[in-house]
Amino acid sequence: MGISAKMSRLGTETAFDVLARANALAAGGMDVVNLGIGQPDFPTPSNIVEAAIKALKDGHHGYTAANGIPELRIAVAEDIAKYRGVTVNPDHIIVVPGGKVTMAFAIEMFGEAGAEIMYPNPGFPIYESMIRFTGATPVPIPLIEENGFSFDADSVLAQITGRTRLIILNTPANPTGGIVPPVELEKLAEGLKKHPDVYVLSDEIYSRMTYDGEGHTSMLQFPALRDRLVILDGWSKTYAMTGWRMGWGLWPADLAPHAQRLCVNFHSCVNASAQYAGIEALRGDQSPVDMMMEAFDARRLLIHARLNAAPGVRCVMPKGAFYAFPNISSTGLSAKEMQDRLLSEKGVAVIAGTSFGAHGEGYVRFSYANSLENIERAMDRFDDFLKGL
Numbered sequence: 001m002g003i004s005a006k007m008s009r010l011g012t013e014t015a016f017d018v019l020a021r022a023n024a025l026a027a028g029g030m031d032v033v034n035l036g037i038g039q040p041d042f043p044t045p046s047n048i049v050e051a052a053i054k055a056l057k058d059g060h061h062g063y064t065a066a067n068g069i070p071e072l073r074i075a076v077a078e079d080i081a082k083y084r085g086v087t088v089n090p091d092h093i094i095v096v097p098g099g100k101v102t103m104a105f106a107i108e109m110f111g112e113a114g115a116e117i118m119y120p121n122p123g124f125p126i127y128e129s130m131i132r133f134t135g136a137t138p139v140p141i142p143l144i145e146e147n148g149f150s151f152d153a154d155s156v157l158a159q160i161t162g163r164t165r166l167i168i169l170n171t172p173a174n175p176t177g178g179i180v181p182p183v184e185l186e187k188l189a190e191g192l193k194k195h196p197d198v199y200v201l202s203d204e205i206y207s208r209m210t211y212d213g214e215g216h217t218s219m220l221q222f223p224a225l226r227d228r229l230v231i232l233d234g235w236s237k238t239y240a241m242t243g244w245r246m247g248w249g250l251w252p253a254d255l256a257p258h259a260q261r262l263c264v265n266f267h268s269c270v271n272a273s274a275q276y277a278g279i280e281a282l283r284g285d286q287s288p289v290d291m292m293m294e295a296f297d298a299r300r301l302l303i304h305a306r307l308n309a310a311p312g313v314r315c316v317m318p319k320g321a322f323y324a325f326p327n328i329s330s331t332g333l334s335a336k337e338m339q340d341r342l343l344s345e346k347g348v349a350v351i352a353g354t355s356f357g358a359h360g361e362g363y364v365r366f367s368y369a370n371s372l373e374n375i376e377r378a379m380d381r382f383d384d385f386l387k388g389l
């Protein structure tokens with residue numbers, strides 16, 4: 001077979017495999033509660049859907065500029081000014097089909113044999129997968145439960161070598177729901193002044209999803225990093241638009257043309273009507289986002305209480321996103337055994353912590369983007385399962 005060696009290094013995202021198994025079990029008649037896949041259970045707000053329909057009726061059926069229609073990029077720049085307090089050039093914004101694409105482009109740009117790329121572990125599985133794909137060496141930044149699944153900036157800085165090209169950060173985080181405290185981000189930004197060739201990819205896809213008035217600290221707030229910082233964000237989570245495939249990257253001036261050439265080579269441009277919907281999402285009524293966040297917050301409190309009441313389980317309070325990441329090591333099951341048995345024996349879909357990297361052993365991810373009623377049902381079954389061990 002003549003396919004390239006790098007294809008054997010490409011990983012996957014277990015959430016999609018578990019989703020397929022959960023759907024197959026449901027199709028066979030099992031009552032499955034899905035706390036596996038990470039997407040809001042709400043429909044996209046209707047004003048956004050209407051904007052897409054209008055765009056189609058208005059005849060927006062053709063290719064657009066590869067980096068996104070100018071009005072959308074201006075709307076993203078306005079959004080960055082509003083929520084991150086920084087003025088940016090819309091020409092440095094590249095609209096792509098989902099947050100993942102900015103990630104893939106940044107890792108492609110810096111990854112090659114001999115290079116090292118640091119990434120959070122446990123973390124979004126595509127970081128490690130794409131790093132390996134490029135031939136670069138993945139260097140994990142361990143996220144520790146005792147630190148609220150954050151890290152200590154000094155240990156991150158201590159891992160930098162002459163080969164480090166890129167550091168990937170993700171706060172609020174998938175799969176842990178953790179937030180890196182602003183003081184650690186500041187220390188990291190300060191320490192990176194000594195490493196001027198190291199770039200940063202800050203995955204801020206959950207930036208609007210924080211609780212308890214915590215707010216979001218963007219890496220954009222550290223001016224010294226701006227000429228070597230890629231910000232990843234998008235519409236998927238904030239506006240319940242995972243299926244629209246809409247994301248944006250803010251790139252340093254010298255990298256934006258490279259990102260744009262990758263767009264031309266890979267996908268030409270993002271679906272035109274979805275881009276018009278994206279403008280409405282950013283500029284239109286934000287109350288649906290507030291409503292969704294209120295619902296997520298109530299679910300967060302419920303799942304956190306239920307997990308901590310479950311025998312042999314403990315769970316730190318998630319501070320952002322919509323995931324809880326309980327420690328299940330006292331149950332005697334591995335993360336993968338817990339994932340597989342909970343689904344096949346009780347019809348509850350969750351994701352093994354090891355799907356997010358080796359440091360996820362002993363944990364499972366529960367997505368609480370589901371109704372309070374379904375969370376109660378899932379947790380009743382989880383309790384039953386644990387009692388039967």
Ligand code: PLP
Nearest residue numbers: 038098099100124174205234236
């Ligand atoms: N980054 C993180 C941390 C995520 O959790 C996800 C999706 O789960 C993405 C990026 C990708 O988002 P999208 O669906 O917009 O590609």
